[in-house]
Amino acid sequence: MSDSWLIVNLRAIRGRAYPRVVGATREPSWVFFEIVLPLFTVAAYAYIYKFMDARGELIGYVVLGGAMTAFWLNVLWGMASQFYWEKEIGNLQLYMMAPISRMSILAGMAIGGLLSTTLHAASTLIIGAIIFDIVFHIGSLYMLAAIFLATMVALYGMGMMFASLYMLFGREAWHMSNLLSEPVYLASGFFFPVKYLGAWAAAGASLIPVTLGLDAMRQLFFSEGSQDAFLSMEMELMLLLGLCGLFLVLAKYSLQYMEYLGKTTGRLTLRWQ
Amino acid sequence: MTGQSAVETRALTRVFNPKSKREGKPVTALDTVDLRIESGELFGLLGPNGAGKTTLLKILSTLLLPTSGKAYVAGFDVEKQFLEVRKRINMVSGGEVSGYGLLTVKENLWMFSQFYGIKSQLANERIDQMLETFGLSDKRTAKVRTLSTGERQKMNVIRGFLTDPEIIFLDEPTLGLDVSASRVIRRYIVDWLKDNKGKTVVLTTHYMAEADELCDRIAIIDKGKILACDTPERLKKMVRMNTTLTIDVNAVPDKRVFGTIPGVGNFTATDDPERSVTRLKFVIRDESGVPEIISKIIGQGSKILSLQKTEPTLEDVFIKMVGKGFE
Numbered sequence: 001m002s003d004s005w006l007i008v009n010l011r012a013i014r015g016r017a018y019p020r021v022v023g024a025t026r027e028p029s030w031v032f033f034e035i036v037l038p039l040f041t042v043a044a045y046a047y048i049y050k051f052m053d054a055r056g057e058l059i060g061y062v063v064l065g066g067a068m069t070a071f072w073l074n075v076l077w078g079m080a081s082q083f084y085w086e087k088e089i090g091n092l093q094l095y096m097m098a099p100i101s102r103m104s105i106l107a108g109m110a111i112g113g114l115l116s117t118t119l120h121a122a123s124t125l126i127i128g129a130i131i132f133d134i135v136f137h138i139g140s141l142y143m144l145a146a147i148f149l150a151t152m153v154a155l156y157g158m159g160m161m162f163a164s165l166y167m168l169f170g171r172e173a174w175h176m177s178n179l180l181s182e183p184v185y186l187a188s189g190f191f192f193p194v195k196y197l198g199a200w201a202a203a204g205a206s207l208i209p210v211t212l213g214l215d216a217m218r219q220l221f222f223s224e225g226s227q228d229a230f231l232s233m234e235m236e237l238m239l240l241l242g243l244c245g246l247f248l249v250l251a252k253y254s255l256q257y258m259e260y261l262g263k264t265t266g267r268l269t270l271r272w273q
Numbered sequence: 274m275t276g277q278s279a280v281e282t283r284a285l286t287r288v289f290n291p292k293s294k295r296e297g298k299p300v301t302a303l304d305t306v307d308l309r310i311e312s313g314e315l316f317g318l319l320g321p322n323g324a325g326k327t328t329l330l331k332i333l334s335t336l337l338l339p340t341s342g343k344a345y346v347a348g349f350d351v352e353k354q355f356l357e358v359r360k361r362i363n364m365v366s367g368g369e370v371s372g373y374g375l376l377t378v379k380e381n382l383w384m385f386s387q388f389y390g391i392k393s394q395l396a397n398e399r400i401d402q403m404l405e406t407f408g409l410s411d412k413r414t415a416k417v418r419t420l421s422t423g424e425r426q427k428m429n430v431i432r433g434f435l436t437d438p439e440i441i442f443l444d445e446p447t448l449g450l451d452v453s454a455s456r457v458i459r460r461y462i463v464d465w466l467k468d469n470k471g472k473t474v475v476l477t478t479h480y481m482a483e484a485d486e487l488c489d490r491i492a493i494i495d496k497g498k499i500l501a502c503d504t505p506e507r508l509k510k511m512v513r514m515n516t517t518l519t520i521d522v523n524a525v526p527d528k529r530v531f532g533t534i535p536g537v538g539n540f541t542a543t544d545d546p547e548r549s550v551t552r553l554k555f556v557i558r559d560e561s562g563v564p565e566i567i568s569k570i571i572g573q574g575s576k577i578l579s580l581q582k583t584e585p586t587l588e589d590v591f592i593k594m595v596g597k598g599f600e
Contacts, residue, residue, distance in 0.1 A: 008390030015387025023375035026416075090371040097334050098388035099359035105388075263338045266289055266331075 009104040016108025017115070020078070024116040034070065034120040035127070042066035042128050045191045057222045058192070060136070063128035064221060065190035067121040068214050071155055072184060074117040076177045079109055079159030080166050084173035087268075092167075096268060102255050106163055110156035137223045144220045147233065150240035151213025157247030158209060164255035167262060184208055193218065193228035202230045209243050212236040278345070279440050279473035280310035280333060285342035287328050287497075302328040304497035305342065310475060310490075312439075315466055317488035318477040319591060325497040326477040330442045333475070334364045347439055362440050365433035367426070367448025374418030378409065378428055381417050382435060389436040396435070403431045407457060423454030430458050434465060440473040447483060459487060481587040491587070493594045500594040509585045511593075516585075518555040518563065521578040522570055525551050530569050536562030550578060 003011075024030060045062040086092040095105045128134065138144055166173045187205040188194065194202045194211055205211045216233040219225040226232075231239075262268025287303040303325045310316045318326045331337040333346050335355040343350065349357040372381040379400055386396035404410045407427045412420065420428065426446070433441055443462070447455040462474055478484050484491050485505045492502040501508060528542045536559030543552045555566060570577060 003390050003392075011387045011390050011392075015384045018380070018384055018387075019373045019376055022380070023373055026375045090366070090369050093336050093364075094371055094385065095388065096336055097359055097362070097364060099356055100388055100390070263336065266337055268336060 009100050012098070012100040012104040013108040013111060016105050017112030018108075020109065020112025021115050024112075025119075030120075035123045038066050038069060038120075038124050039127060039131075041069070042124065043131070046128075046132050055224070056134075057218075057224050057228070059132050060129075060134045060222050061193060061218055061228070062191050063125060063132060063134055064217060065214060066128060067125040068210055068217075069185070069190055070117050070121040070124060071114075071152070072188070072190075072210050073181065074113045075155055075159035075162070076181055078113045078117075079106075079156065080162035080180075081169075081173040081177045082109060083163050083167045084169055087167075092268065096259065102164075102259060103160070103252055106160040106251065106255065109163070110160055113159075114152055114156055136221045139220050143233065143237075144217065147213060147216045147220065147237055147240065150237055150244060151209050151217075154209035154240050154243035154247055155213070157244055157251055160251035161247050161254055164251055164258050167255070167258045167268070184210075187211070188214065190214065193230070195228055195230040199230075206230075206239065207243075209240055209247075212240050212243075216240075277312060277348070278309050279312045279314065279347060280308065280316075280475060281345045282306050282308045282329075282333075283343045285329070285332065285344050286340050287325075287332060287337065288340045301497050303332070303339070306494075306497070306499055308492060308499060308502070310473060312471050312473055313466070314489045315462070315474045315476065315487055317484040317491040318475070318494055319481070319484050319491055319587070320477075320494035321595065324494045326494055327444055328497075329494070330364065330444050330475065330477065334362055334442055335359055361438060362442065363433045363436050363438040364442040364444065365429050365446055367445030369429045370425070371429065371432075372417050375416060377414045377416055378404070378420070379413045382428065382432055385432050386435055391436065399435055399437075400431070403435060406461065407431060423450050426450055427454060427457065430461065434461070438472070440475065443474060443476045445477055445479060447478070447480065455483075459483065462487060481591065485587050493591060495595045501590070505587060508587065508590045511590060516557045516560070517583040518557050518566065519579075519581045519583070520553045520555075520566070520570065521550050521580075522553060522575045523549060523551075523578060525553070525570065525575050526573050528553075530573075531555070531566065534562045534565050534569070535559070537566065 042062055042065075045066075046059045049058045049062065083092055086095065096102070129136070166176065169176070185191070187197070187201070188208050188211040189197065189202075189205070194205060194215055197205065202211070212231070213236075215230045216236040219229050219233045230236075259268065285303055285306040285308075286301070289300045289302055291297050291299065306325075306329065318329065320326050328337065332339050332344050332351060335351050335358050338352060345351065346358045347361045349361075351358050372385070376384065379397075382400045383393065383396055386400070387393075391399075401410075401413075404413055407430070409424060409427055409431075412424055417425070417428070430446060433443070446462075447458055450458070462476075466472060466474060476484070476487065488505060490502065490504055491508060493500045493508070501511065503511070525542065531537065531540045531542075531553065536557060537555050538558045539556035541554045543554075544550075545552065553570075555562075557563065567577070
């Protein structure tokens, strides 16, 4: 008896996640690029706050923001622009030809990316906390787990949507990812509380799940975090759950549409186009 | 679903439109192609670059939509029933660099097997067996980026056959490979069909000898149109070229005896006094006359120095059909 559609797709997810989880740790250079380098950025902001004799939480915000940067970069470079690269090496047509849901390929990419990036982010967080003597006061572990998971599902859901939208891109995918990386550091408040951007700007930036996730996690990690909060963490969790659904549904339909468009125009598989 | 054909196309047409008028006119890659490939066949598509071979394979493998016409694979419509088609096919292209360089050969193959839902244990058994067949066992744990071109292509071919497809599309599978690697791949294709009755291979190739050696039937395609489709033998007969037998002998006292041999259409004898050789050239209509030619030469006490039989090749057929050879 052949396996069910669900089992086949679960195997596909595992298969696609595998190179991300295993391959990412095969190059020793990843320790430098993924852990040491981000610490320099974190240190730069931390020393600015130290120089200004700012509150201790602000340095903690920077370390947490630095850790979350890894996920944003992974979504941009490891999810959104991934299909362009997969098309270049000929993998995309093999994925498209396989008898599985395209969402399984994206989910495998997301889960693999999430697992390997969690290791990088956790390393940045722990080393940063040791260097800058950060003390975390975690209010509720359940709430933290819920917010982190919701942030990740929404963020990688957004990555899946970008991946399908980028599918037919050529080199523009590169430019688009470049365009989105730096401004989001500002808009999402990676190194400062997003509240200080003003309500309208913070509300706009909340479409990027990491904005809400980071704001809520700061409230959970630091006892005085709520005074810098944009919204209550319960509200942010609800909004994140909404974004999870929104991005996953958008990813599914945009992928379907882009695949159809690619098959019509021939841009799905032709590497030189 | 249609009948039992592995592949069937009806007036299949594919036009590529340029992104803008400045980029030129629309290109008709396939022009009302009607084709029927039976299950169990090793079917070849021969054509120059840009003839439409790859476009046809891309449509059959559900990666491209036709502009008009219909295509069925294993009886399923490639447009509407693409999932059923995908369950039954796989494709391998020449010069393919798919997979991930950081993974080992075995890991890469396992990964692709997972996209077809094959249980890990079964996949690993098949991979070990196929690596052995292709002489790649010692590369099992080598990272893919360390493989040579030939090794990499063998891995790609394994990837295609690993999922045990009903129909496999091979797009120039031996492109750029050395003789040894090409031979291993060709041998595997033939053995696979022999061991798996009812399975089908659709092959595109630039190599006439490869098509001649492997294919049960060949379609010659140019500018999106099928110009001829038949067995290699029948295609060669279409060019109406005679078989020529050229024999160099040391001397022939009486050349007139060759004029009366049944099945011999024409006969010339050219002497080369410097080398003391006479070249006899026979146009053979019926090969039953060949033993008599040999016996008449030997009967006169002459010694055969060399013998060469020239038959029409697929290249002759191709040139006749397309009006030019492969560049």
